[in-house]
Amino acid sequence: MSLYLWFVLMLVISVLWLIWFLYRPLKSNTLNLENSNIALGRQKKEELEQDLQSNLIDEQAFEQAKDEIVQTLSIEIEQINDIIDNTQQSIPIWLIVLILVFLPSTSLFVYESLTSYTTPTVHTEKMTTLAQSIVKIRQRVEEKPDDAAAWRMLGLALFKSNEIDLSLEAYESSYQLESKNIGMLVEYASTLAISQNNQFTGRVSTLVREALEIDVNSTDALYLAGWVAINAQQFDLAQKFWQRTLSLLSNNQPERAILQNVLNELSQMQNENTQPIQQHQVTINITISEHLHQVNFQKHYLMIYIKATQGSPMPIAIQKIQLKDFNGVVVLTDKNSVIPSKKLSQSSKVLVVVRLSKSGSAMRQVSDIEAVSQVIDVRDNPVVELKL
């Protein structure tokens, strides 16, 4: 049944209800104010006598109060202007017509007026999957290609579905339409950084700078500016950005804890940087199973990386190669470090992860195959055996 049929049904129920009570009116209780006040006056007198018995009033005041009750009652009766004596039982036809017209027409008019500022959309089913949502947003941007907010939403949805390149295209479209949107700039910069294996350089730093030009107190932009500074090995500047971010966050914001951890890591790292570092490396032998050697896997990417056992999931060192070019062994050294300031040799307890990915995306996708090592210590220059 269509929506408007439902509306009609609801209006019919309402009108029928009203007409029913117009022709079958509820019976009045036939009480009137005069009798009600007299009954209450009588009750007051009885209570007054009880008060006298309970010694809550003395004899003299009792007589006075009794007179006052009578006096009050006479004033009340004098004030009564009972309208019930002048009743008229018939209902004029114009009134019934008015009711029949008023309720449906005003209800529909109000509904149309209140919903006219948005595109009337009737949602007949629940949106549940990311793919369905992306389809819906795509339809929207096709209908309204100048809708910067929709492009941004598409960018976010595509990012969530790990389609990073398409996400970047959508963000670029949003950027071209409305480059002064700070939220979009931050999302665009973050996505771009992820596509560059967490390198906050080049266009990323430009976007972050543009965001800060719009609002120098944007905590998101300041946070990213810290990472741009880290990439440029300007640790003091990064610390300033993050400390400023921290001062702008309210006490109950969960980002505070994350930021505090990052700042702790930074100061720890700066301390370590003052000491000479011995170079270390991790050798990873990877055995690829027979069926992965088939032709349709040859263009897949092998992502081999090292990450800390606790804290940030961001890789410390990474190497990405196509399966067809892989010879069975990878050696990760400081040259493979993601952040120049945090070299592999500065780490201790880590995990080695090998992931076979069709897209080569930095983020894990559903179809990816992954193997993770036991905890190893980089300082031992270990050799790790992994099997895919």
Place this chain on the structure above:
Amino acid sequence: MLPEIGHFALIISLMTAILQVLLPSIGMLRGSVVLMQLAKPLSWMQLFWVVLSFALLMNAFVIDDFSVKYVASNSNTQLPDIFKMSAVWGAHEGSLLLWALILSAWSVAVSIFSKRLPTQVVNHILIILGLISVGFLLFLLLTSNPFERLDIVPIQGRELNPLLQDFGLIVHPPILYMGYVGMAVPFAFVLSALIRGQLDSTWLKWSRPWTLVAWACLTFGIVLGSWWAYYELGWGGWWFWDPVENASFMPWLVATALVHSLSVSEKRGAFKHWTVLLAISGFSLSLLGTFLVRSGILTSVHSFASDPDRGLFVLIFLMIVVGGSLVLYAWRANLMRSSNKFSPLSRESGLLMNNILLVAATLSVFLGTLYPLLLDSFGLGKISVGAPYFDTVFVPIMIPAVLIMAIGAFLRWKEDSVGRMIDATIHTVFIAIMITLITYLSIDNIYVALAVFLFIWVVLHSLLLLAQRLIKKSNINSSFLGMILAHIGIAVFLLGATVTTQYGVEKDIKMTPNEMVEIEGYSFTFKGVNNFKGQNYTGYKGVVEVGYKGERIAILKPEKRQYVTGMPMTEAAIDPSFYRDIYIALGESLGDGAWSVRLYYKPLIRWIWLGGIFITLGALLAAFDRRYRIRVRAKS
């Protein structure tokens, strides 16, 4: 499609409310009983459509329909079902819908349970209630549509504030709203009486039970809010003088005065001006509370909705209600003449003093709540008004109110003498003073000694009053018992609040595994922290062994939760008892297994809420008194 139906149901309920005002009013002007009697069926129809609308919004939450903006903003798929349902009133739009639902439910209750009122009076009251409904439904539809759709449907909704993911949210707002909105009923009774020009015994008699029920709901709602804040916020406090708490406290104070004022008006025909003004103020303060919460003028944990347009709407509505009511009052003031005289020492004077003190207390809270806002809005700087102000201004006003409350019931109507009063209360006064002196000498704390004095003072006098009635075999009705219970409730609350404030101990300490600390004879041994996972959060659960005199009395497990959206929450662990609470909140990890832990010892804290429950029960006992079931002869 269902949200559109819900939206349309709201629109029909608005139209029904408009008809509920128009048709019976036309009927009164034309003298048509048929049109006048439509007030009742229209109020039922209004309730039906609002209930449908509310049920459809709840359904949208339960089935995770994130195409509805309100659902997407306050719920997600991981939220447990019970909280999906209570999330309906977890934010602005839904709580307004709940408001409209409760208002129409009150209207239906008035239409059904006012059988002893003449029908035309009930119809009049329903017209006023319909008018209030029109205001709220317009507010809902024009500024706060809960069924608004999103053009782009998000995959996942946002998290309902974790503070609200609690049993407290399920019960506190609906009960508090029952009280807030319930104040509309005495207001409608008063307005109806003013419009009709019949400020008579009928109005006074029948508005009292409704006022008592609304007051009971308001009391219980505030008690639940205080209890919720205590165990949920992790600070161990029970009242913070938060502006929104004050917004509910002000109507409570006025409703308390109104209940007492009504009793005098009803019995002696005096205080009609007081009664009318208190009924208008009570509902106006409820609206003011709404304005404060919705406008965004306040920064508070309760201010989940901030929108200047909404604030402006409520402000205009408030001005119409207050302005219109006061104009009506001025017009009809000459009808409230009373020849009933009473001496300065009489029960009427005692109740008058009670009214004055309660109104003064309301004004002190009003000033403390609004003064900082006014200063800020006139650009005269920012100030913060908190507990020190209220302790200095509010408490001294309430002490004489409690003193009068206890002995007021001994005073005779119209006139009494000092000598008789001394004879009646000398023994109890002596006992109260002696116990207080002994208490003061043994504990050397003036505040607790004063609280003990007031407690003994009220309880002794209340029990003495009961004993006198029993001995004289006088009439003991439930209204009298309700008064005794409510007065004892005030005393219990007062003692609990003072003792817990004066003798409560709070310690913020670092604890390492197996470390033990002692507070007030209780030992707390920290056993460490475990990880755990809930339906929509992960967290840490601390284990603390609590001992007393060498024996283990409880194992408490305070939690630190991290909700899926990243919001952290503290879940305190409490070992409750009649005499004291042991309260533990887990802080932050400090490394090497050490954690910051907050330990509280809270003596008599349960008495605070026990007092509130006594007051609630007392109000309900009084509301259902046999006196309100008087039979009136039908028209001859």
